[in-house]
Amino acid sequence: MESKLIAPSDVKKVAVVGGGVIGIGWVLHYLRMGFDVTAYDPMPEARERIASMVNDTWPLMEDLGLRPGASRDRLVIVSSLMEAVSGADVVQEAVPEVAAMKTKVFAEMDQHAPAHAVLMTSTSGISMTVIQSESKHPERMVVGHPFNPPYLVPLVEILGGDQTSPETVAWARDFYRLNDKDPIVLEREVPAFIASRLQEAMWREALHMIAEGEATVEQIDISVRQGPGLRWAITGPMMNFHLAGGPGGMAHVLDHFGPTLKEPWTRLVAPELTDELRQRVIDGCDREAAGRSVAELVAERDRCLVAIMRARDAIQIPAVGGSSGSGTGVHS
Numbered sequence: 001m002e003s004k005l006i007a008p009s010d011v012k013k014v015a016v017v018g019g020g021v022i023g024i025g026w027v028l029h030y031l032r033m034g035f036d037v038t039a040y041d042p043m044p045e046a047r048e049r050i051a052s053m054v055n056d057t058w059p060l061m062e063d064l065g066l067r068p069g070a071s072r073d074r075l076v077i078v079s080s081l082m083e084a085v086s087g088a089d090v091v092q093e094a095v096p097e098v099a100a101m102k103t104k105v106f107a108e109m110d111q112h113a114p115a116h117a118v119l120m121t122s123t124s125g126i127s128m129t130v131i132q133s134e135s136k137h138p139e140r141m142v143v144g145h146p147f148n149p150p151y152l153v154p155l156v157e158i159l160g161g162d163q164t165s166p167e168t169v170a171w172a173r174d175f176y177r178l179n180d181k182d183p184i185v186l187e188r189e190v191p192a193f194i195a196s197r198l199q200e201a202m203w204r205e206a207l208h209m210i211a212e213g214e215a216t217v218e219q220i221d222i223s224v225r226q227g228p229g230l231r232w233a234i235t236g237p238m239m240n241f242h243l244a245g246g247p248g249g250m251a252h253v254l255d256h257f258g259p260t261l262k263e264p265w266t267r268l269v270a271p272e273l274t275d276e277l278r279q280r281v282i283d284g285c286d287r288e289a290a291g292r293s294v295a296e297l298v299a300e301r302d303r304c305l306v307a308i309m310r311a312r313d314a315i316q317i318p319a320v321g322g323s324s325g326s327g328t329g330v331h332s
């Protein structure tokens with residue numbers, strides 16, 4: 001396929017289609033990155049909602065740091081999808097999570113966007129193969145799945161559908177990287193992608209526990225906020241277990257705790273802990289550790305952990321369940 005793509009660094013104008021929670025988040029992010037932004041949402045009240053959220057959140061964007069030329073005045077809220085995407089170099093769609101709607105919106109965006117424009121969907125799990133199925137230029141369509149709020153959380157999950165070109169996937173990765181995001185590229189279509197699937201697993205277990213009267217909503221939130229959630233921001237769940245194994249790392253954790261996967265603690269079906277799976281997990285941790293010992297990783301994690309807890313206490317996020325602050329003794 002002859003590539004019509006422009007360099008990611010040459011992008012000047014971004015269109016955001018859909019002005020709800022995620023669409024407005026993208027508008028803020030792309031304004032902060034210094035682009036001209038057009039936004040479209042058919043609901044009559046959307047115009048006011050987008051404008052006031054952008055105004056209310058702009059001081060935070062300034063605090064985060066604006067790219068040269070960035071201004072909230074570079075937002076134009078338009079009245080048609082055609083107007084939004086004409087002249088756009090990138091389109092970021094954020095309409096409701098309904099496959100038929102996204103498929104139709106993409107076919108329409110495809111009709112009106114310039115030939116070089118890359119069209120991204122914010123979908124949380126609908127297959128790109130489905131979304132691009134009624135478009136004439138499906139090769140330029142790709143998933144760019146953000147996390148709420150997109151103007152703060154760096155992760156974007158990128159993946160194509162059956163008809164997406166590899167150039168488009170690579171382009172999306174480079175574009176997000178250039179613009180303050182930390183993208184991961186999935187090699188194939190996976191239902192619910194990676195991070196949402198992990199969230200869903202925890203969400204499902206939490207609902208089981210609440211339904212069975214085993215835990216309260218507050219206990220679940222405290223258990224994550226004051227427990228593993230603090231560490232996950234630093235290590236991720238896999239390296240967290242690597243550190244939990246002491247000097248023996250992940251190998252020790254799998255051999256020690258692996259058999260408990262069979263305990264009926266979870267409502268999910270536990271995977272078979274085969275030798276191959278065991279090795280794959282250990283190898284992954286070794287790659288991530290990149291030569292750092294468990295002790296070095298622990299020191300690094302602890303430094304970050306203290307900084308996060310201090311930051312949280314400093315802005316006085318009210319603690320759930322009446323406890324005050326982190327209670328960690330790291331305030332001084």
Ligand SMILES: NC(=O)c1ccc[n+]([C@@H]2O[C@H](COP(=O)([O-])OP(=O)(O)OC[C@H]3O[C@@H](n4cnc5c(N)ncnc54)[C@H](O)[C@@H]3O)[C@@H](O)[C@H]2O)c1
Pocket residue numbers: 017018019020021022023040041042043046081093094095096097098105122123124125145146147148
């Ligand atoms: N909310 C989240 O935490 C989250 C996180 C990541 C991804 N997403 C994904 O982002 C997308 C949007 O989700 P949301 O939470 O912003 O939903 P939302 O309901 O807040 O916003 C959707 C907006 O799309 C508008 N809309 C409806 N039809 C449209 C059309 N034809 N053209 C343009 N706009 C149209 C609606 O008026 C509404 O304002 C979904 O695909 C969702 O899965 C959501």
